[in-house]
Amino acid sequence: MTYRYKVAVVFLLGFFIDCVNIFMSAVALPSIAAQLQVSSASVAWVANAYILGLTLVIPLSTWLAARFGSRQILCASMLLFSLAALLCGLAEDFLWLVFWRLIQGMAGGLLIPLGQALTFNLFQGAQRARISTLVMAVALLAPALSPTLGGAIVDHASWHWVFLASLPLSLLTALLAGCWIGHETPARPARPDLRGLLLLSASLGGLLLGLSLYGSGHAGYQALPGLLAGLLFAALYGRHCRRCPQPIVELRLLKNPRLGLSVGIYHAIPGIFTGVNLLSLFFLQDSLHLSAQHSGQFMLLYALGALLAMLACGRYYNRFGAPRLFAIALVLHSAGIASLCAVDSAADLPLIMLAYLLMGLGGGAGANTAQTTALLDFDGGDTHKASVIWNLNRQMAFSLGAALLLMLNNLLLGWFEVLAAFHLSLLLAALAGLLPLLALGRLNPHKVSHAQHPH
Known part of the structure; x- marks a missing residue:
């Protein structure tokens, strides 16, 4: 195996583990909420804490790699990830579970953007489109396998084993990183933009806190300070970014139309789907009384649709644009x-199957095209900066999508019955998912289709 494929294997393993931790833990949330006696909106912090941990560390990953070396950071991240996964599996208290999920997210946040940047710098031109297909294959395999496997674990063992199951792969990734990643002489890079990191983390933390409080039934005046604080810190970071010569996240790169639109597409498709899937899991298990394993199996249809769409996009990307x-x-x-808005009872299983197949077709096409398009114009050091934005946005899309859909559904439950609130939440989510259609004119289809030419 050549060196670049060894680097790609380490990155893809880490990426797979990251995806599994999002989708496998989601199917266990109803069981966690029941056993630890927390609300459906509060238990979402098992996922939110993981995302927040990723957000705290992703912008620092490039600086840490330059300071200590890529191999050392990749090994350390997976060892810390393994320790946090073990302690999540052993947790008996909800707050401790959330804390260790935060640490687990911080560990995972070190590997993903660094591994992606190392890999994409080794694959140029048409090869970059091929490695994007491999990335999306992993992103397809994880959602397909993890909910079904996680549901079986929850039904036949307990939710604790959902977290323990990732230990063998994370330890293997740490071992391969130590053996395969080349040695680099650590440098002394400039001091990282700590002020920017604090502003960025405070912004996302405030938004997640406000959305979760409102979604869990707290009064608007209790949730509003968190939302306002999140927006305020976001504005402050935007001002800081314009003045700082080396900001922790280079927002200027979002002026690139391919990266900017791909970022929006990720919120409209994988982000919204994360919230829709989480809402559906609670509905299928609590209202239609399906088992965790049965409800998780619908993701196999999603995976089938995504696989077909991914293969089609890989073949026709240059032709269609x-x-x-x-x-x-x-x-x-x-x-x-x-x-899904037409689902009323367990007798509507064929309609649920069709819904997941359609979402898979759209999700596979959208995510694969966005992955190929987002970093198309970057190489060298700019690839690292763009990779930080891309992976930070990917995690924020998952987290905000889940938080917004849960908040919206809990808000509607104050006015409608469970079924009506579920249907209306999904209808609004479907309409929101169409908004990026208004921005597609920003891309020149002829230029964007030239995926084989590195810029």
Whole structure:
């Protein structure tokens, strides 16, 4: 195996573990909420804490790698991840579980952007489109396998084993990183933008706190300070970024139309789907009384649709161009969400299957096209900076999508019955998923289709 493929294997293993931790833990949330006696909105912090941990560390990963070396950081991240996974599995208190999920997210946040930047710098031109397909294959495999496996673990063992199950892979990734990643002489990079990191972390933390409080039934005046603080810190970071010569997250790169639109697409498709899937898991298990394993198996249909779409996009990306593929993806994904609005009982299983298949087709096409398009214009050091934005946005999309859908559903429960609130939440999510159609004109289809030419 050549060196670049060894680096790619380490990155893809870490990426797989990260995806598994999002989707496998989601299917266990109803059981965690029941055993630890917390609300459905509060238990979402098991996922939110992981995302927040990633957010805290992702911007620092490039600086840490330059200071201590890529191999050392990759090994350390997976060892710390393994320790946190063990302590999550042993947790008997909700607050301790959330704390160790935060640490686990911080550990995972070191590997993903660093591994992606190392890999993409070794694959240029048309090869970069091929490695993007491998990345999306991993992103497809994890959602397909983890909910079914996680549901079986919850049904036949306990939710604790959902976290313990990732230990063998994380330890293997640490071992391979130590053996395969080349040695680098650590440098003494400039001091990182700690002020920017604090502002960015405070912004996301405030938004997640406000959304979760409001979604869990707290009064608006209790949630509003968190939301306002999140928006204020976001504005302060935007001002800081314009003045700082080396900001922790280089927002200027978002002026690139390919990266900027791909970021928005990720919120509209994988982000919204994370919230829709989480809301559906609670509905299927609590209202339709399906088992955790049964409800998790719908992701196999999602995976089938995503696989078909991914193969089609890989073949026709250069011919059709990103704008056309994005439009198809957005329509298919929203059509799948809208199909769930007609689900009333367990007798509607065929309709649920169709919905997940459509969402898979749209999700696979949208995520694969965005992954290929986002970093197309970058190489060298700019790849690291763009990778930080891309991975930070990916995690924020998952977290904000879940928080917004849970908040919206809990708000509607104050006015409607459970079924009506569920349907209306999904209808609004389907409409929101179509909004990026208005921005597709920013891309020149002829230029974007030239994926084989590195800029």
